Amino acid sequence: MSEQPIDADLVARARAGDGEAFGELYRRYFDPIFRYLSVRVERAEDAEDLAETVFLKAYRSLDRYRERGWPFSAFLYQVARNVLVDHYRKRPRESDLAEAVELGTAPRALDDELVRMEQLREMKQAIAGLPPDYQEVIRLRVLLSLPTATTAQWMDRSQGAVRVLLYRAMAALRTRLTESDEDRKSE
Amino acid sequence: MSSNERSRADALDRLIDGTEAGATGSEGLGALVSLAAHLRGALAPATAAAQVRARVLARVTNRVAALQAAPRLGRRTILRPAYALAGLLLVLTLTFGATAAYASEAALPGDALYGVKRGLEDVRLVLSTTAAGDSALVEHFADRRLDEIEALSGRGRWDDAERALQDYPQVVDELVALSQADAVDSQAARLAHHLEVLLRVAEKTPAEAQPALQRALERADRGRQEVERRRQVPKPIPPGQRDVEDDSDRGPRKTPPGQERKDQGGD
Numbered sequence: 001m002s003e004q005p006i007d008a009d010l011v012a013r014a015r016a017g018d019g020e021a022f023g024e025l026y027r028r029y030f031d032p033i034f035r036y037l038s039v040r041v042e043r044a045e046d047a048e049d050l051a052e053t054v055f056l057k058a059y060r061s062l063d064r065y066r067e068r069g070w071p072f073s074a075f076l077y078q079v080a081r082n083v084l085v086d087h088y089r090k091r092p093r094e095s096d097l098a099e100a101v102e103l104g105t106a107p108r109a110l111d112d113e114l115v116r117m118e119q120l121r122e123m124k125q126a127i128a129g130l131p132p133d134y135q136e137v138i139r140l141r142v143l144l145s146l147p148t149a150t151t152a153q154w155m156d157r158s159q160g161a162v163r164v165l166l167y168r169a170m171a172a173l174r175t176r177l178t179e180s181d182e183d184r185k186s187e
Numbered sequence: 188m189s190s191n192e193r194s195r196a197d198a199l200d201r202l203i204d205g206t207e208a209g210a211t212g213s214e215g216l217g218a219l220v221s222l223a224a225h226l227r228g229a230l231a232p233a234t235a236a237a238q239v240r241a242r243v244l245a246r247v248t249n250r251v252a253a254l255q256a257a258p259r260l261g262r263r264t265i266l267r268p269a270y271a272l273a274g275l276l277l278v279l280t281l282t283f284g285a286t287a288a289y290a291s292e293a294a295l296p297g298d299a300l301y302g303v304k305r306g307l308e309d310v311r312l313v314l315s316t317t318a319a320g321d322s323a324l325v326e327h328f329a330d331r332r333l334d335e336i337e338a339l340s341g342r343g344r345w346d347d348a349e350r351a352l353q354d355y356p357q358v359v360d361e362l363v364a365l366s367q368a369d370a371v372d373s374q375a376a377r378l379a380h381h382l383e384v385l386l387r388v389a390e391k392t393p394a395e396a397q398p399a400l401q402r403a404l405e406r407a408d409r410g411r412q413e414v415e416r417r418r419q420v421p422k423p424i425p426p427g428q429r430d431v432e433d434d435s436d437r438g439p440r441k442t443p444p445g446q447e448r449k450d451q452g453g454d
Contacts, residue, residue, distance in 0.1 A: 019251070026247065030240055038232035048243055053368060055247045057318050120229055141203065142223045143231045148200055167196035170219045
């Protein structure tokens with residue numbers, strides 16, 4: 001993601017009321033922000049609503065954004081995190097299984113689907129049991145496939161620190177999954 | 188952190204990016220790389236479809252256009268005078284004590300302390316750091332303007348009431364422009380309440396102030412419709428759920444405010 005110095009110019013133009021400039025920022029960063037929101041909420045329409053809120057808040061907060069080596073995508077990411085906090089406060093997460101039933105899975109595929117849902121649930125549960133920074137580095141580096149450099153900017157850490165964090169997070173996740181697998185076998 | 192851990196972390200990083208294919212077993216990192224691939228396959232979100240991207244952009248653009256249509260409301264436009272006011276208020280407070288600021292809370296348009304009351308409101312807006320905070324304050328201030336109109340009309344101060352009514356459409360502009368997407372219901376209810384109060388005021392408004400009152404009524408009604416339309420902005424509704432969502436979101440069609448009171452005989 002090439003962010004400097006063009007982002008700073010776009011932000012300055014958007015701040016001066018240039019809608020095209022803000023549109024360019026939107027085109028550039030909608031995908032990573034939308035995908036980040038998508039892994040944090042269960043429903044696609046929630047991700048859309050939240051993405052709208054993120055970009056609207058970002059537009060309204062352009063005056064508060066100062067470049068200073070902090071890329072615009074990292075600014076958007078912080079806005080997205082705040083929006084998610086508000087979202088969770090208002091609406092507790094719903095269970096995947098309930099959603100699957102609601103969607104009306106075809107009867108003949110139900111067993112397979114339930115097994116798949118159970119595996120997904122275990123994986124999500126294992127990730128949710130990790131420390132927050134472990135969860136975040138897995139989301140950004142593994143699920144969103146963001147480059148280490150971008151992840152480092154967004155998480156405000158050095159690239160080396162992100163690499164070590166990812167290694168520890170993946171090792172911890174593997175341990176948790178192995179343990180839950182052994183627990184299930186011993187039952 | 189040991190140098191061994193750092194080198195394993197570096198290797199995992201390259202392997203996950205696929206820049207070092209085929210070396211998974213060499214450092215015992217194969218299990219972690221497989222796990223990463225499994226996670227990506229199962230949990231990675233899809234890239235947004237072009238439709239989604241365009242739909243959200245349209246919604247953002249509409250909201251931004253609404254903000255730009257009311258330039259007076261922009262933080263930048265209120266910032267400088269409000270800082271000047273903040274300074275003035277600080278001087279006032281140091282000179283006359285906090286009593287003046289407190290007393291100004293009950294001031295009505297035309298009162299000596301009314302300027303202080305409005306100045307304090309601008310300062311509160313400047314000190315708000317979030318869009319939700321701005322919106323909540325503007326809602327609160329809009330209700331205050333309505334209360335002031337009602338109080339002035341109750342006291343027969345029609346000159347002041349007329350001026351307040353003339354300013355009222357701008358109050359609705361601010362309210363609509365800064366409203367949050369998740370507050371459509373409360374905004375529509377608020378504006379419906381404003382319409383009810385203005386209709387009550389209309390019953391005793393003298394002829395000279397009627398034009399200002401009618402403009403205020405029209406703006407409140409249009410504002411309510413704008414907010415309602417915002418709720419109806421195209422939203423991704425899965426096939427088969429349209430009727431259910433439409434009904435649950437909107438509820439039964441409401442009788443226009445004012446009309447409802449007459450039908451029910453008032454209170």
